[in-house]
Amino acid sequence: MATIYDVSFLAGVSLATVSRVVNNTGKVSEKTRQKVHDAMAQLDYRPNTIAQSLASNRSNSVGVLVSQLDGPFYGPMMREVESALRAANKHVIIAAGHSDAAQEKEAVEFLLSRGCDALIVDAEILSNEYLQELCSGKTPVVLINRHVDGIEERCVHLNNLQGGLLASRHVLAHGHSRIAYISGPLFKLDARERLEGHKQALAEKGLEFDDALFFEGDFREEGGFEGMAALLERGVPFSAVVCANDQMASGAIALCLERGLRVPEDISFVGFDNIPFPRYISPKLTTVCNPIQDMGRMAANWVLKEVYDNREVSFHHRFEPELVVRESVQPPSAN
């Protein structure tokens, strides 16, 4: 592999000059630049990124922490992050928290120890305090799916309350009044906010929130499945279920179908997130769009802007959800 030295020798200029043309920095005469380019081409020169990093104290890498690598949720986000950063010639190092407190923390430290120029963190478990401290550290950090006091300007998040409102209002508008709710784990802010939206929607109609129609799930298919079973078992009637995400909705619907309940004829369902798959099932799931790709891109933009001084990109924190009406909600049956 040719080094910068080979190039400088062949081109008959100094190392510094070659470095200047490689990085487009400083003033270089057109003639010199051409000589250097020729030499680089001739030698098929590729800068050694490691050496660049050591000398410039910049790794050109950004660490991305997600809670799950599998599952339908983070793929679209990572896709955008990867595209945006690779286009800027930065590489993304991934680490997964695997929904485990220790592993999540360890993943952050790992990324930090790798000398990432910045971190994009979608933390599932890490506490606000930890994140605040992390953000006050030396490595710039942007948070996805969280908003933490004191570091709002580094948080890219969805208006979950509004999403919860949209979902429940939609069901309410179809005439349902006995509405079950399968929530995400309440230690998560987004789960709490979505639930709050649900409660507000009920309140708008003068309805009371009923604990007998509430189940705290885990944001996964299993949780929806179990939640649905639990709800049914209580014997308290309801004609619709609002689920705090699509995965739980899928699990819950699966249980209904197993039990011979028809969806939406017997029970209506609404989900949240708009993950790809439930578009292809029957009934097609009505849900709330969570623009997670856009949020991923925005996080990448933040890094590009704040860390790599790209002034072209725009940034904003807060995203608004939209209702996606498909087929899983209809008015309650007469029985």
Next chain:
Amino acid sequence: MATIYDVSFLAGVSLATVSRVVNNTGKVSEKTRQKVHDAMAQLDYRPNTIAQSLASNRSNSVGVLVSQLDGPFYGPMMREVESALRAANKHVIIAAGHSDAAQEKEAVEFLLSRGCDALIVDAEILSNEYLQELCSGKTPVVLINRHVDGIEERCVHLNNLQGGLLASRHVLAHGHSRIAYISGPLFKLDARERLEGHKQALAEKGLEFDDALFFEGDFREEGGFEGMAALLERGVPFSAVVCANDQMASGAIALCLERGLRVPEDISFVGFDNIPFPRYISPKLTTVCNPIQDMGRMAANWVLKEVYDNREVSFHHRFEPELVVRESVQPPSAN
């Protein structure tokens, strides 16, 4: 940030000795080691990985190329790769080909230019020739989901032929004889192999392969959807559909349900891959298990073994599929 120099000064030993204890290399007396450890702890010393890389000519990073970051398929694979490598303190740099020839190639070059110690490549479009050349390059490469002549020992792949056999035999065993087949794109070897398995299964029963019951899809939901529509339009009767992957099966089933066809009462379906989601739809999809996670882990093992000299890990190339019987196949109806 403390450097190795600070540690050596504080501990009263040389740089080399500190390096030795950090890397557990060479002989160091217990007493000296202790002094160094104390100094490191006191200074909260973390080796600079970039400097380590430059000096040792090793980046401790492995590049992973997948065709899609979203979608249900690669997540489980990446999950395993990430876990295995991070446990060994290596980091994974991801790049996506986005199902585009130019981008896929560019992604490889990008990873290479990043000085990865090894590459794990799940190439969708890259030609065998390109891959052969890549494998003969300086950076070790392991291929997933491909087997290429001349570099078999670096290929981790599934016995797709066997998978195709299993899927079609299952349908056949239920008494179907008019069986449609929705294939993956035939420029892909795995698609061709699965199809070949189908044909062999037909032949075992003395049945002829009928072009009128064949559709070449794209391995995505859309392809299954369109394929099903095309098949139905031809007016040639069939009672079962074998799909070369679960995504296409989902799309195809979605179309059937839209058209009022019942699955499996009117049409039976079998998929391939055993991705997570179709377990939760109705009917639960019968499919062939593609142990993509295991293959991911195996690829990581190969890297650990061949590149990082870990002798603990095992390795084998070829994986066998298994039929997963659920609910989407039943005997053809009497009509």
Next chain:
DNA sequence: CTGTTAGCGCTTTCAA
């Protein structure tokens, strides 16, 4: 078992 000494390949003052 420990220390000395060259670099690894590049960036970046500082002078010219």
Next chain:
DNA sequence: TTGAAAGCGCTAACAG
């Protein structure tokens, strides 16, 4: 506009 030279923080002979 260009070059000389001093590192970036660490590893790896080599010598002792």
